[in-house]
Amino acid sequence: MRPLAQPASDSIELVSVLHALGDPVRLELVRRAWATPGLTCSADGLSVPASTLTNHWRILREAGVVSMTVDGRHRRIQLRAEDLRARFPGLLDLILGIDTES
Amino acid sequence: MRPLAQPASDSIELVSVLHALGDPVRLELVRRAWATPGLTCSADGLSVPASTLTNHWRILREAGVVSMTVDGRHRRIQLRAEDLRARFPGLLDLILGIDTES
Numbered sequence: 001m002r003p004l005a006q007p008a009s010d011s012i013e014l015v016s017v018l019h020a021l022g023d024p025v026r027l028e029l030v031r032r033a034w035a036t037p038g039l040t041c042s043a044d045g046l047s048v049p050a051s052t053l054t055n056h057w058r059i060l061r062e063a064g065v066v067s068m069t070v071d072g073r074h075r076r077i078q079l080r081a082e083d084l085r086a087r088f089p090g091l092l093d094l095i096l097g098i099d100t101e102s
Numbered sequence: 103m104r105p106l107a108q109p110a111s112d113s114i115e116l117v118s119v120l121h122a123l124g125d126p127v128r129l130e131l132v133r134r135a136w137a138t139p140g141l142t143c144s145a146d147g148l149s150v151p152a153s154t155l156t157n158h159w160r161i162l163r164e165a166g167v168v169s170m171t172v173d174g175r176h177r178r179i180q181l182r183a184e185d186l187r188a189r190f191p192g193l194l195d196l197i198l199g200i201d202t203e204s
Contacts, residue, residue: 015124018124022117022122023117089196094192094193
């Protein structure tokens with residue numbers, strides 16, 4: 001499995017993370033990545049073109065919110081929960097908590 | 103002083119707040135609004151055209167991050183700290199804390 005490029009833990013920037021999370025589709029993708037470790041990039045139940053979805057995942061990866069690895073024909077997603085919690089304590093739990101309730 | 107339209111406290115949406123905060127200029131404006139209650143919309147030290155700045159303040163106001171009142175020729179800004187703390191506990195302090203340190 002080949003990992004795609006991502007920022008190091010201590011290079012994750014707040015403004016990039018907020019930007020990445022500040023979109024309803026990307027917030028939903030983060031929820032899904034949290035609920036399903038090793039998720040693929042599929043769009044089940046999201047009315048979003050595949051190319052748009054790819055772009056959303058890229059923004060999340062480049063911001064440091066998720067890791068992606070190439071696994072044959074799939075890309076596997078992992079939420080970088082530990083890195084995000086270490087860097088911005090409370091942010092991820094706030095977002096997952098609020099999102100889960102709604 | 104005439105208040106400009108803004109969402110009610112309980113209508114402030116997480117994704118809109120994250121979007122509003124996910125921009126380096128807007129994050130700096132939020133810091134300034136926090137440091138200086140009753141701030142005007144001036145751009146001191148920011149290399150941003152006035153029209154762009156007006157747009158940034160509008161996005162912050164429409165997301166529920168700041169209140170704006172028309173005071174003669176000025177617009178006065180107030181960070182909606184109490185509303186944001188009630189709605190998304192920890193978010194504002196995380197952002198102001200991290201921002202202040204950097």
